[in-house]
Amino acid sequence: DIQMTQSPSSLSASVGDRVTITCRASQGISNYLAWFQQKPGKAPKSLIYAASSLQSGVPSKFSGSGSGTDFTLTISSLQPEDFATYYCQQYNSYPYSFGQGTKLEIK
Amino acid sequence: QITLKESGPTLVKPTQTLTLTCTFSGFSLSTSGVGVGWIRQPPGKALEWLALIYWDDDKRYSPSLKSRLTITKDTSKNQVVLTMTNMDPVDTATYYCAHRRLGYPFDYWGQGTLVTVSS
Numbered sequence: 001d002i003q004m005t006q007s008p009s010s011l012s013a014s015v016g017d018r019v020t021i022t023c024r025a026s027q028g029i030s031n032y033l034a035w036f037q038q039k040p041g042k043a044p045k046s047l048i049y050a051a052s053s054l055q056s057g058v059p060s061k062f063s064g065s066g067s068g069t070d071f072t073l074t075i076s077s078l079q080p081e082d083f084a085t086y087y088c089q090q091y092n093s094y095p096y097s098f099g100q101g102t103k104l105e106i107k
Numbered sequence: 108q109i110t111l112k113e114s115g116p117t118l119v120k121p122t123q124t125l126t127l128t129c130t131f132s133g134f135s136l137s138t139s140g141v142g143v144g145w146i147r148q149p150p151g152k153a154l155e156w157l158a159l160i161y162w163d164d165d166k167r168y169s170p171s172l173k174s175r176l177t178i179t180k181d182t183s184k185n186q187v188v189l190t191m192t193n194m195d196p197v198d199t200a201t202y203y204c205a206h207r208r209l210g211y212p213f214d215y216w217g218q219g220t221l222v223t224v225s226s
Contacts, residue, residue, distance in 0.1 A: 001170070034212035036154075043203055043216040044154065055214065087154055091212045095169045096144075096156040 002026050002090050006099035012107040017078045021102045023071045023088035032092035035064055035073045038101075039084045047086075048073065080106070109133035111143070111204050111217035118223050119194050125222060129187040129204030133215075136162055136182050140209040143187040145178065147200040148219075155200075159207075160187055196224045 003026040013019050023033065031051040036044035046055045048064040051071055061076045075082055083106050088099040115127035127145070134141055144159040158178040159167045168176050177190045187204060201221045205213035 032212075043219050044213075045216075046212065046214045049212050049214070089154070089156075089212060091207075094167050095171075096159075098154040098156065100153045 001095055002029060002093060002097050004088055004090055004097050004099040006086075006088055006102050008102060009100065010103040010105065012105050013078055014107045015078055015080060018074065018076045019078065019104065021073045021075075021086055021088075021104075023066075023073070023099050025069045025071075025090055028068045029090045029092035031067050032090055033064070033066065033071050034089045034091060035062075036087045036089065037082075037084050038087065044087060075104075078104075109206055109215040111206060111215060113202060113204050113217045113220040115202075115220055115222065117221060118225065120226050121195055121224060123194050125189075125191040125194050125198070127189045127191075127202055127204075127220065127222075129189070129217060131185050131187070131204075131206065131217075134206060136160075136180050136185070136187070138162055142207045142209070143180070144205050144207060144213060145187075145189045146203045146205060146213070146216075147198075148203070149197075149200040152200075157202075158189060161209075194224045198222070199224045 005024045007022045033051045035048040038044045052064045063074045085101045085103045111131040142161040145157040160178045175192045201219040203219045204217045206215040207213045
């Protein structure tokens with residue numbers, strides 16, 4: 001099974017900041033990597049697929065990169081609505097697996 | 108537009124079988140490449156993938172839960188059903204269903220349904 005490890009587990013930032021979240025796969029997954037945003041009490045929202053492609057309707061302040069085992073999600077110019085928990089997920093092979101999440105909090 | 112909604116009991120007793128239904132609209136599970144999956148999230152914890160069923164009735168399960176899970180589809184009713192046997196308090200979670208197409212991750216999710224396992 002492929003383990004997905006996110007870092008950091010939590011992150012404090014200010015409005016206007018740029019932040020980067022890292023996701024590492026225990027084995028190569030090509031670019032079959034997705035990022036989700038989840039707010040309290042809500043379902044996850046798809047942000048990025050294929051490591052760097054933006055889902056329709058997602059603002060360009062979100063960007064993803066990486067291939068193989070190491071991936072990043074960058075959020076620029078943080079706004080209050082961006083403070084949430086972010087998850088990566090590999091869909092290269094079964095069983096699909098998620099990272100443990102990164103909670104982005106307001107400083 | 109694509110929507111999904113989970114339904115089922117909010118409370119089950121230990122050892123009972125849980126049956127959850129995902130009712131969807133905006134797509135057909137008879138369309139090539141389309142799948143519906145189930146993902147759960149214990150309170151305050153991370154997401155966990157459980158099962159997937161595809162348009163061609165291909166089924167995939169989490170190995171750690173495979174012996175307890177069954178996923179089926181009713182294309183005419185636009186529904187996917189997940190059953191989980193021998194429920195335990197550690198299975199307390201919000202259960203989500205989600206749409207995907209082959210080669211892409213889950214893109215549309217239901218609102219989730221909280222299932223509590225308690226005597």
